[in-house]
Amino acid sequence: MFKNYFKIAWRNIWRHRGFSFLNISGLAIGMTAGFLVLLYVNFELSYDEMHEKGDRIYRVVADIDTPSEKIEANMAAWPVGPNLQREFPEIIAATRVLTAELPVQRGSLKFVEPLAVAVDSTFFEIFDFQLLEGDKDEVLTNPNSLVLSETTAKKYFGEEDPMGKTLKIQDQGIAAKVTGIMKDIPENSHIQADLLISMITITQPPNDYDVQWGNYGPSIYILTSKGTSAESLQSKFPAFLEEKTGDGMREDKMFVSLFLEPLNEVYLHSTRGGAITGSMSNVYIFSIIGLFILLIAAINFINLTTARSVERAKEVGIRKVVGAEKNQLVLQFMGESIIICLIAFVLTVGLTTLSLPYFNTLAGKTVSSGIFSNPENIAYLLLLALGIGLVAGIYPAIVLSSFRPLRVLKGQFASGNKGILLRKGLVITQFTISIALIIGTIVIYNQMQFMRNQELGFDKSQTIILDTDSSLILEPLKNEISLLRGVISTSFGSSVPGAGNNAAYSEIENINGDMQVANLDLYFVDDAYIPQFNFKVVAGRAFSKDFASDSTQAMIINEKAVQLLGYNNPEGAIGAKYDQWGSKGQIIGVVQDFHFRSLQEEIKPLTMRMDRNATNLLVIKAHPQNLKQTLASIENTWNTIVPGEPFNYYFMDEFFDRQYRTEERFGNLFLNFALLAIFISCLGLLGLTAYSTIQRKREIGIRKVIGASVSSIVNLLSKEFIKLVAIAFLIATPIAWYAMHNWLEDFAYRIEINWFVFVLAGLMAILIAIVTVSFQAIKAAIANPVKSLRTE
Structure with missing residues (x-):
């Protein structure tokens, strides 16, 4: 009996190869995406589990x-x-x-x-x-x-x-x-x-x-x-x-x-940070996305299978007439569902093997070295395929096995209202998820662009940083590099925006005249550092060679430090005394706040002092023209002054942007999974369109005979699906707003979610739906009406 079931299933799949391809490919893509998400989530949750104690x-x-x-x-x-x-x-x-x-x-x-x-x-x-x-x-x-x-x-x-x-x-x-x-x-x-x-x-x-x-x-x-x-x-x-x-x-x-x-x-739960940290919220987000994509794939299976129920109605009727029991039919159709899922499983193994290197690149880490590196991976994937086959095959099997043989053999089969409502509900669910993902993708993209284009308060363009690891060689190196063609200016520093800072125990005179204790970020710089980065001095003055005391008894602070000390304006802080790491003096200037950390963090109070012995970075401002030649000249100078030492440099803008690499990877992963979800949703919509077209083929034939145009028939078949997408948009909008509003809360400086984001997402979803539906609708509209009416 089971051998016969298998033959029937295989013949049915092969007879309708195009339809089966849509069904199998949708499942395979969904399972591949879900499995990749599973690998990512398992990898993130596995941090530090290698220690027995x-x-x-x-x-x-x-x-x-x-x-x-x-x-x-x-x-x-x-x-x-x-x-x-x-x-x-x-x-x-x-x-x-x-x-x-x-x-x-x-x-x-x-x-x-x-x-x-x-x-x-x-x-x-x-x-x-x-x-x-x-x-x-x-x-x-x-x-x-x-x-x-x-x-x-x-x-x-x-x-x-x-x-x-x-x-x-x-x-x-x-x-x-x-x-x-x-x-x-x-x-x-x-x-x-x-x-x-x-x-x-x-x-x-x-x-x-x-x-x-x-x-x-x-x-x-x-x-x-x-x-x-x-x-x-x-x-x-x-x-x-x-x-x-x-x-x-x-x-x-x-x-x-x-x-x-x-x-x-x-790694995942600490709010205190560290050199390597993860995000539990991202793990939750990707887990939900993976489940959503698997849900969409299962919905597709149901829609695409029931779309063919009319074609198989007579087959079921004949089988029932010759004595087939309902449970036998359920078993047969469940078996077909599992066979399709097993074929999809084999295809998923191949797709996962091909896509894993790309996925590792997107994730920025080796989530898995290969699908076969862990035998449990294959077992999980097989169980996933069987689970989807069983769960997704239940409804189609029950529906197909419940046809009444007398009615279907007379050609009176029609789907009930419950079935229609279920299928429409499934499409609404699919597009609710897809629209929410479209909104999320747009918001993430806008936030990334905002962070990249935000006014930082300093100039980082064409700035080259040399790490000398020693203050001893800075002076001769600076003198020689300053003379090179293509070099605009040079300066010393212990740090640059985007890098770590010294946290210094400080006592600074506040508005009440008390020496206020604080642990403040500290940059050691020279007199050329502030003008080179184009920091704006809002009160007092910058460091200068004209004042010998600047190198030992002067401090410059930012506006946040002014607020911390209680002064009403920057001018009030000028002349305030300080005692920091054994150095005493007074504040001579205030610079406008600038982002010396990621935009995920608020600007903190910052102090600057001159100390040649505490600096190890040489900051070089270069002309944009002939930058490669300038770099080569700098390297030659380095090799002359510091022979044998490795020439290590980086560009300031690239270095600063590294802070957002984690968010960019998150955005890229989100975008790729969103595109997969939308693509699979389109397959589901295609299935429902095919079902509707089959149900209304005689109506379409009659309309064509009495003169209906192709455009009117396409419009007839499309408008009900556009309504479904519109309903999905209304459901997805508040859900997506809430989710992305919470995601943006992690950023100290963030965009506002504009109403246009939702309009754009809705228009994109409707356009995608129109293109998908029109494919099947046009095919039905241009078909010969004689074929659909010849049985009348």
Whole structure:
């Protein structure tokens, strides 16, 4: 019996190849999109799950209350980690993790490693990153000890065994010994490192980081013993801080609270940020989109199958006359549904294999190296196909098996009102989703354009940044580069907009004459920095060579800092005293606020001071003409002054725009899935149009005989579907507005959702529907009426 069912199903699919292609391709595209979303969501949720003791690992973070603000830091003071491990027996181990760029050299090979990470010797005790060579208890115990990733080891040593060999590190060329080799850290870890260096290399004398309770730098992680309550442990921290640094907190007027973040919440759930962070809201959004696309694919299957129910009505009638039971017919049609889904499954495997590299590029990470890399992927996909086949095949099977043989054999079959309402409801559902996605795509695009084109308050065009890693070579380098043709100006800086800043403990005189304590962002610059970036001075003056005291006793602040200090206008802050990191002086100028961070964050108070020894960046303003030649000249100058050192540079505008790379990837993924959803919805609409055309073919024939034009028939068949799209638009508009309004809340500077966005989305949906419906409607309108009327 089952063999016979299979033959009938296959013959039916092959006889109506075009229709079957639409059905199978719609399912395959829907399942491919849904499966890619599943891979993405699983990858995001898998961050930091490779650690066996992950449920007992916590990140220690701090809230810092000052008279001016509350700082929610993703780190803690340098001494916190070692002292927590000593003071609390429930803490088995603690490690500090500090990421920085590190110059590394072996012979003629010289690189600046961007993912060099200083860690304590307990690092491998806490985390289960695989150590291929070396003893995990010994590899990081001595100063200048290095653990290299497999890739980094091959970069410097090729096929040689690196163990015991040395590399030169830092600008001074200090000899560091390779004590271990670790497997490359998986991409789904929020801690990333190509090279580990022992923390004692940094904290050993004469450095005194281990007693600097007011100095924040590394992230701190702890491993607790089994059964330890994080809440109970956390409740002991206030007494711990009071004992260690209570007097210091009161003196500095900076009161610290420590908290524990579970490791598995750091990447997706923490609001404190970090070097690598994800977005749980994006995971939710893509999960919903994936489910919607699968829903649309299932709806298509129902519509396209019931659209052919008229053609199969007589087949069902004959089968019932010769004794077929309803349950046998249900089984047959369910079997056909599953066969179609299994064919779609095979096609989905091929589509996913082809599209996965492109999807990884869109996501900006290797979500999956291949569909066959994990056997569970195939199993999930097969279950998905079978599930869709069963769920989506239930309604068509019941409808087809319920035909009354006497009526259908007399040609009196007609679909009931419930069936028509269901099919229309399904199309409304499809286009509600599609219109909502169109609105979302337009809003995301507009927000991205707004962020790219927003007035930033400074000039970043044709600006080249050289990272010298040292202030010693800046002066001769600047002097030589300034003389090059194509170079407009040069300046020094410790940072540039879009990069990280020093957070400096500051005391500044406020409007009441009190020395107000605050933790403020700090740029070290020279006298050419402000005019080079075209920052607008709104009060006082910029730094100048004409005033010798500017290099030691002068500060410039932005308008946000003026507001923080309580002054009614920028002029009021001029002359205010400051005490910052051991430097004392007065404010000489105020610059207009500019965006030195992403537009997702509000502009913060900023201070600027001159200190040649604290700067390591050379900022070069170049003519737009012959930029390649100018770059070549700069590189030649670099190689002359700093021979053998790698020439590292970047353009300011590209660097600043990197801040929005995550949002751009989100937007691109959203757009691609929206297009897929719209395409699959069009297939569903095509199916309903085909169904309606079959139902009304005799009416169309009669109208043509009595003189109806092609355009009038197309209009007749199209208008009811346009109504469905209009209803979908009314439903989708408030839903999309609410969803995108919430998404925009994550941006400190954002667009307003204009009414035109909804009008545009509605017009696009109607146009798409008209084009889709017209294809089938025109085909019916130009058909020979004799064929449709010959049975009358």
